[in-house]
Amino acid sequence: MGERHRDQKSHYLVFPYPTQQGHINPMLQFSKLLHHKGVKITLLLCPGDHFRWLRPRRHQRVESVEAYLESFKQVGLRTLAKLLEKLSSSGCPANCIVYDAFIPWPLDVAKKFGIVGVVFFTQSCAVDNIDYHAYKGLLKLPLTKYDQSKILLPGLPPVEPGDMPSRLYDFRSYPAIYDIVVGQFSNVDKAD
Template identity: 35%
Template sequence: MADDKTHILVLPFPAQGHINPALEFSKCLASHGLKVTIILTSRVSKSAQVPSNSSINIETISDGSEEKEPESIEGFFKQFNAAVSQNLAKFIQERRETCPAKVLVYDSVIPWALDVAHQEGLLGASFFTQCLGVCAVYYHIHQGLIKYPYEDSDLLLPSMTPLEANDLPYFSFIPDPNNTVVRLLADQFSNLDEADWIFINTFDKLENEVKKPS
């Protein structure tokens, strides 16, 4: 008998602070009767700790690291983006007849995953692992509302209490706006308006003002 549960794919970014939130969110989805598959990349698949009795399926796709370790962070992202985008599409295609997925939940720092999802006929959901207040700062940098790099002593942003320079993420002070980390965090919003859902790791009552439309 075919499994008629809605199948959700979850693609975390392979870095500290990204995999565990994706795992916890996947557990939440599975607890509601959904079939969940977490797709890990080869770089982290051996070290990721998932309970053996978990109702979540774990699969691995190549990120290119088996062939050659990149020599720089720029090289890592170039290799990762090229390999994972190709292998993610292949993963979806190979299971279309036996275990088709309906939704891809992807880490917000890899926005190109939304393009892969839509190209393969899936809905796409962006998952932000950081709190809403931090995401709001990234968003305003992306929108050009924060002078970059930030130098003033205080900052007023829509729906947020006044911030001091020390409240901002460290990358706000990196002088090069084309820095790889700066681009990674700001580009989370490059195609966000095309996402079918947006999930943010937050406590609703603690960030009530931030979530209101400005």
Template identity: 40%
Template sequence: MAEEHNKTNNSSPHVVIFPFPSQGHINPLIQFAKRLSSKGVKTTLITTIYIAKTSPYPNSSIVVEPISDGFDDGGFKSATSAESYIDTFHQVGSKSLANLIRKLVNEGNHVDAIIYDSFVTWALDVAMEYGIDGGCFFTQACAVNNIYYHVYKGVLEIPLQAAAPPTVTILLPELPQLQLWETPSFVIKWMRLMRPLMVVGPTVPSMYLDKRLEDDDDYRMSLLKPNHIECMGWLNNKPKGSVVYVSFGSYGELGVAQMEEIAWGLNESGVNYLWVVRETEKEKLPKSFLANGLIVEWCRQLEVLAHEAVGCFVTHCGFNSSLETISLGVPVVAIPQWTDQTTNAKCLEDIWGVGIRAKTPVTRTNLVWCIKEIMEGERGAVARKNAIKWKDLAIEAVSPGGSSDKDINEFVSQLSPIKC
């Protein structure tokens, strides 16, 4: 049953949600905005002018306001580099955000708080300039943020490779013993603990968890066009638990050699597979490669993972993908690439026990073994059992009285009502 508190008025607290403009950052913040809206909070979602034009958001309960990132005609892809985009976004975006705040206030839409992505920390400076409370939303695992914090505090020296030989283990509070290669591939220098943390996830559409938010079966803002009909039609004709789903996310890139090994490994595994290969990655497929499965440019990942035909997820271990596979109870073959993904893979394999990590660089032989073990072996049986356990815990967390539901309620209770 959908929650009843989905209507807001001029006396409702008003929260502005500001994600970094990439798919993996937009999705969780959209879900947080939906949760706030369901509890009577007026929510405004900030996106860029380019995304607003190319990927409109069809949710009437959340107002979308575009700001400029300096690349209004082409977005991130039109920047010369990631560094150039981030620098320009800071310079242009901070001014555009300030203009938006003034516009909202002039229209009588007082802003009580800005929840900003940890990739746009400059939003806090703008918020403070206008006397608005700010909260940082981390789109990575708490374990990863724990590591960043201890690097910032000097407990871990950076670069880590220079500070210790590869055989040295790392021991940090509240974390399992880590090998050097299981830590994030970079650190964020500004990471620090400023305020108590609130856990508000899993930030997955409600239809797959507690089912309390009406029509919440998708994130509703996709920067890539999914091959939905083709995917679902293909999956509907496959036996239960027979399909291996493969995706390395909306941003990750594989080298040519890795793409070749994965391609031949999937074919040699003999299983049905659905593989997401973005348009920009297709040229890396082997020239003589004829797929034994279905290759698509993009898909609605949640619907794929929820399909009864899917028995395994070969994943790059991005945090959203990790949360989604746990929330849907699907075991994994982990092939992390960079940033937080190595630590997420550690959690998926050793802490949560829902999969196997492939050796890197991945060979076709090792990939075949990993897939067979998850689909047919004893470790796969254990992983499936654990995946269902974590799925139940995810549902419990966001259900009434659950840990995340309590934290969201606490956040809402701390918002100051609008002063007319």
């Protein structure tokens, strides 16, 4: 191995779901741990006003959550690909993308560029377990709070229906939120 190759350290792009501190902070803390171990980290964050569409303004049409998420995905796919190309030619290529499970599409870019794609779950294991079973259709939806039977899922104690996430009762009212949360498992089996 040449000296140059031995001196290069791993370079990870870390891509949190950009709307909530509950997604950004865990990935920031994880990034600090990786950095402490000698990994070069590039934390990918959207500008602070990126989600300004959530605040209605006078004489401005507010787009739907679904339309915004699709736009975010399309722009994100292009921007992430351009960043990887730029880093490849800069002498400091990225060799891993760690992405928030709420945005599974960075894995597609990682695979396209032949680099490792790692999914990062920011919710608790119990909530992810519930959402996974909903995604797989193993949890009959919609739930009803008035059902007296306990819900039994592997890895969890018996759960009262009223203790389940509210999105599982009325998931048709907020399909974009349901799709994000349950859709985080759409390609988890392909992640490295």
